[in-house]
Amino acid sequence: MSGTLARVAILVAGLMSVLPAAAAEMTPEEARSFVIGKNFSYTCFEGTTGGGRIHADGSVAGYIQIRGGAPRYVVMPPNTLQVKGAAVCAQVRGMPFQPCFRLQKTGQASFRGSISGFGFAYCDFQRRNARIEVARGPMRIAPVQEAAAGN
Secondary structure (H helix, E strand, C coil), rough: HHHHHHHHHHHHHHHHHHHHHHHHHHHHHHHHHHCCCCEEEEEEECEEEEEEEEECCCCCCEEEECCCCCCCEEECCCEEEEECCCCCEEECCCCCCCCCCEEEEEEECEEEECCEEEEEEEEEEEECHHHHHHEEECCHHHHHCCCCCCC
């Protein structure tokens, strides 16, 4: 019995030492090398999903699907994402403020981005292999069928 208890204690201690490293906050430089030019899919806390690529000039191209709605292709211009001090911030025309993000590496090919000061507002990102995505072919979007009048 004591041997089993000792093994469990060692396992728990090992997990506790690994977990903080697995969710380490990335500096903007680390984030840049981790994400630039790579394909990511994402899922956000409120149900938004999508995928895309961040380019070295701060531009973004990909798709977004808001809470189960139709997916839309989106392209954001150069300098949309900018490093400001120790933060990664988004410059989006029409927004009354410039949101900045905290990035935490959660795995070898994943990270979580949350709005600074609002830890509950986050998106989880998972790196995708662009070659596999191309081999699968383009995303097909089914047309929306409207209910017949009077039903």
